Amino acid sequence: MPQTPNLEREMPALDQSSGSPPPSGPCIMVIFGGTGDLTARKLFPALYNLAKSKLLSPDFAVVGVGRNDYTHEQYRQIMSEKLQTFATGAMDPELSKWLISRVSYVGGEFHDPQLYTRVAQTLAVVDKTYNTQGNYFFYLATSPSFFGNIAEQLGAAGLVCEKDGQWRRVVFEKPFGNDLVSARALNRQVLKVLHENQVFRIDHYLGKETVQNILVFRFSNGIFEPIWNRRYIDHIQITVAETVGVEKRGGYFDMAGTLRDMVPNHLFQLVSLTTMEPPISFSSGSVHDEQSKILHAIQPFDAEDVLHYAVRGQYGPGVCKGERVPAYRAEEGVPPDSKTETFIALRLMIDNWRWAGVPFYLRTGKRLPRRYTEVAVQFKRAPLVLFRDTPVSNLDANQLVIHIAPDEGLSLRFGAKVPGAQMKVGPVEMNFNYSDYFGTSANTGYEVLLYDGIMGDQTLYQRADMVEAGWAVVDPVLDVWKALPARNFPNYASGSWGPEEANGLIARDGRSWRKIAE
């Protein structure tokens, strides 16, 4: 029998601000990869923040699963130290003791069926001790290569079977598959033992707040919907710029590349939220239905399209944020002749009545001049320039920019008369920042994901068909790029906005990328 967890503490009373959501129900969070980096950096600090906001049930416990042979006490000691290191703000010692007191540990190899027997035994004990009512929240904070096998083993051990009102859910970290074939195979394997409503595929790039901000902006304001279509919109540009290189994840990243890492999940989430039809409700199922339709409506690339409408780049050395930085090929874990892309630009079309003929230009990359994410909607120009016989010959188009990171907000650019005797028009901007109105709070980005998962809300997680639709769009690009490895890498300097070909991609259509302040 496993050791019985021996520390029991009352959850300290904390003020709960009015209007906050209810605490999650009783459950045990079982973290496969409990000794890993993600658990230490993000998951434990997020659990602490949830407890601090009174969003965790007093009947909550954690079981970490890893390869090492720790006792419960040793694991608690390690996690207590990690929590101090990675906390996002000042810690309440009583609260952190409460959280750590509810932690247990099981050691073993993921592929070993005996491990799951020991996990089941420990869960039974923990369940009784902390009154968690048989609800298990499995979190696979492991390499994706283990996902299918862990799910199967959980199924074989009877750990994901829901009965007598108990729920069982499994969170899968990203990436879910690395192309269409592997994503389909993993979905099949996982859905043999789990129902779709038990499967939580992480895509934590956009926080829930941002997703809801976009939905509220689009669907609670009557003035935008009538012009949100091909009659009034000329094109849409999406930029997701990072200043970082590959940091310590060179080995992982070199197998993936920017197209896999960013496009089917993160960029397509922005595309679908910006372009989807109004859902019939705010429920995750209804929102996913509409997002999925958009992903299925993205025009498939053929090989010829890939050559014209997809650009790849890899950073060379340069200066980023005032610091000299090495080339991608000189990063730790990256082969010196790597052909992996660290930048992509794409032109997409969406084949439906709302968007037919409106190009979407997407770009994302590492070692760009500024960490910045936006969706810029460029409207068509005014149909007629009234100001003949004046110095005004060219009017700028209106632009509505949804700022996503680092600051969330909206800005609308329009033309205004410059004061004076002469007829001159200049661009002006109306700006709105969420933080000016609503303030901000320190978090890891995982709090809402965990809370929603425990509550069974799948809004922020990807459904099987969405994952597959995303891969279906990028697969032809992956295939062509694999068949024709890049010959001009590195082709952009760190600290620049990417390769010259990215400018060519949009310039061919008579347009240009928005200038983003550095």
Ligand SMILES: NC(=O)c1ccc[n+]([C@@H]2O[C@H](COP(=O)([O-])OP(=O)(O)OC[C@H]3O[C@@H](n4cnc5c(N)ncnc54)[C@H](OP(=O)(O)O)[C@@H]3O)[C@@H](O)[C@H]2O)c1
């Ligand atoms: N780290 C991040 O900030 C981050 C961010 C976004 C997404 N992710 C995703 O999160 C997942 C985990 O990443 P990570 O950085 O935390 O990885 P990591 O630090 O390498 O941790 C992997 C965990 O899995 C355990 N493990 C590995 N092989 C095992 C085996 N055969 N049997 C039992 N346990 C085994 C490790 O145990 P040992 O301690 O014994 O090795 C460790 O607990 C990945 O899917 C990654 O893509 C991570």
